[in-house]
Amino acid sequence: MEELKYFDFFRNRSTLRKYSATKEVSDETLSALLEAASHAPTTGNMQLYSVVATRDPKMKERLAPLHFNQPTVKGCSVMLTFCADLNRFERWCEERNAKPGFDNFHSFITALIDTSLFAQQFVTLAELNGIGSCYLGTVTYNAEAIAEVLELPERVVPVICLTVGYPEDGVFPAASDRLPVQGILHEEVYHPYKSSDIDDIYGPKEELEESRRFVEENGKETLAQVFTDVRYPGKMNKEVSESFSRLIKKKGF
Amino acid sequence: MEELKYFDFFRNRSTLRKYSATKEVSDETLSALLEAASHAPTTGNMQLYSVVATRDPKMKERLAPLHFNQPTVKGCSVMLTFCADLNRFERWCEERNAKPGFDNFHSFITALIDTSLFAQQFVTLAELNGIGSCYLGTVTYNAEAIAEVLELPERVVPVICLTVGYPEDGVFPAASDRLPVQGILHEEVYHPYKSSDIDDIYGPKEELEESRRFVEENGKETLAQVFTDVRYPGKMNKEVSESFSRLIKKKGF
Numbered sequence: 001m002e003e004l005k006y007f008d009f010f011r012n013r014s015t016l017r018k019y020s021a022t023k024e025v026s027d028e029t030l031s032a033l034l035e036a037a038s039h040a041p042t043t044g045n046m047q048l049y050s051v052v053a054t055r056d057p058k059m060k061e062r063l064a065p066l067h068f069n070q071p072t073v074k075g076c077s078v079m080l081t082f083c084a085d086l087n088r089f090e091r092w093c094e095e096r097n098a099k100p101g102f103d104n105f106h107s108f109i110t111a112l113i114d115t116s117l118f119a120q121q122f123v124t125l126a127e128l129n130g131i132g133s134c135y136l137g138t139v140t141y142n143a144e145a146i147a148e149v150l151e152l153p154e155r156v157v158p159v160i161c162l163t164v165g166y167p168e169d170g171v172f173p174a175a176s177d178r179l180p181v182q183g184i185l186h187e188e189v190y191h192p193y194k195s196s197d198i199d200d201i202y203g204p205k206e207e208l209e210e211s212r213r214f215v216e217e218n219g220k221e222t223l224a225q226v227f228t229d230v231r232y233p234g235k236m237n238k239e240v241s242e243s244f245s246r247l248i249k250k251k252g253f
Numbered sequence: 254m255e256e257l258k259y260f261d262f263f264r265n266r267s268t269l270r271k272y273s274a275t276k277e278v279s280d281e282t283l284s285a286l287l288e289a290a291s292h293a294p295t296t297g298n299m300q301l302y303s304v305v306a307t308r309d310p311k312m313k314e315r316l317a318p319l320h321f322n323q324p325t326v327k328g329c330s331v332m333l334t335f336c337a338d339l340n341r342f343e344r345w346c347e348e349r350n351a352k353p354g355f356d357n358f359h360s361f362i363t364a365l366i367d368t369s370l371f372a373q374q375f376v377t378l379a380e381l382n383g384i385g386s387c388y389l390g391t392v393t394y395n396a397e398a399i400a401e402v403l404e405l406p407e408r409v410v411p412v413i414c415l416t417v418g419y420p421e422d423g424v425f426p427a428a429s430d431r432l433p434v435q436g437i438l439h440e441e442v443y444h445p446y447k448s449s450d451i452d453d454i455y456g457p458k459e460e461l462e463e464s465r466r467f468v469e470e471n472g473k474e475t476l477a478q479v480f481t482d483v484r485y486p487g488k489m490n491k492e493v494s495e496s497f498s499r500l501i502k503k504k505g506f
Contacts (some may be wrong), residue, residue, distance in 0.1 A: 004282070006381045010289035010374065029257070035434040036263035040373060041388045044484055047432055052439045059441055083443075088436070091446045092455050098477035101487015106494040109365070109393060113413065116369030120293060121263065124377055128259045135294045140362060151442040160366065179300055181288040183341070186305045188312055189404040193344045202345050224351035231297055234354015241359040
């Protein structure tokens with residue numbers, strides 16, 4: 001096999017949470033990154049998304065607690081809230097004597113996928129230009145409050161949030177671990193995971209020094225328990241499910 | 254502003270629907286692309302996705318009608334169905350004395366975003382290596398039947414489908430149009446679209462030769478009507494919403 005170009009770059013990329021306090025991502029750079037990223041694939045070329053950029057310290061002040069005061073919010077050059085957006089497309093339809101029918105769950109899912117592809121295209125192009133970012137999962141935890149702060153209208157739901165900036169010292173963190181690709185790829189049909197498969201797939205991750213420390217610090221028996229009991233407990237997942245579902249309905253899907 | 258590296262590459266990328274009949278994407282290349290792409294950002298480093306690869310002509314034969322017999326299905330080197338997957342992670346939890354709580358809507362949404370970022374990372378790395386792809390939106394239209402053909406178990410839902418291959422003649426199609434970036438970017442808060450904004454944003458698209466032909470061929474008055482009446486009518490969106498919601502519930506979310 002020929003060696004893949006950019007394999008090492010993609011293989012070694014990493015999330016950046018701490019940014020330079022002096023080197024800003026300019027409006028021109030942001031705009032150019034978004035323009036090129038908008039050529040990511042999009043359903044029927046509809047581009048069912050919008051981005052709200054936060055630079056104003058007062059706005060960051062309001063948004064920070066909604067992201068559990070992660071320091072990356074106030075420390076970034078710009079924060080981007082990517083929204084699944086059927087509003088603009090509907091406005092176009094209304095202005096053009098067309099009757100839109102996007103007030104449903106599937107239209108939201110379509111917009112969510114469009115938005116995700118666009119966001120990741122932005123992230124990759126930014127990284128190729130030495131600009132780092134960090135996805136904030138908290139955006140869906142407090143989506144309703146975030147939607148209010150950002151004044152999102154009907155048919156617009158925040159789904160992805162990124163903090164963006166240059167690295168403090170020009171250097172990105174080391175890449176984090178991933179499961180072996182054989183663990184995620186199925187040939188022709190899905191092959192159920194046997195106990196021994198699970199050991200093969202998750203064993204190397206469990207052996208990492210970082211994982212062992214994680215288990216110990218949280219007073220748990222296994223790494224999996226850190227995920228189920230501390231990081232993503234069922235009760236919390238259910239609560240977020242309810243609030244996020246409520247917002248989707250409230251925004252007209 | 255310094256010129257962005259890779260701006261032109263991202264700006265000019267395009268979807269590829271027709272593939273070389275002689276040059277295949279090898280298993281080694283596919284595996285390497287997926288490995289590097291798996292370093293895309295993922296929630297809590299959980300990698301809540303799986304990929305089912307389809308090469309067997311008999312499997313393509315079964316899947317083709319579920320994708321409305323788009324020729325790209327049988328014509329591709331390999332078809333990839335990306336699935337939101339909490340099954341593997343749960344299996345790990347069960348094997349490690351941890352009680353998973355992922356049987357809810359938000360866990361599905363988290364997995365869907367994880368899956369989308371991973372898929373797009375794959376697409377971009379493939380394109381950087383001269384390999385093209387095409388997203389098939391039909392995957393969510395017939396998700397239930399596709400899940401059966403691919404033998405997807407509980408907590409696994411197909412959300413993205415790509416056909417993949419080298420271009421027939423080594424050349425990708427021209428890039429398609431996109432809205433001006435000012436039309437999708439909001440500063441600090443969401444600014445509602447006025448009629449004149451809609452004209453500015455969608456006007457250039459409506460003026461395209463391709464758009465005019467599209468309107469004429471479909472016997473419509475406006476381009477927007479082609480979207481609302483022909484391509485994505487409300488009745489169809491609602492039906493797909495119901496079937497896709499049913500599948501998500503059936504798969505335990």
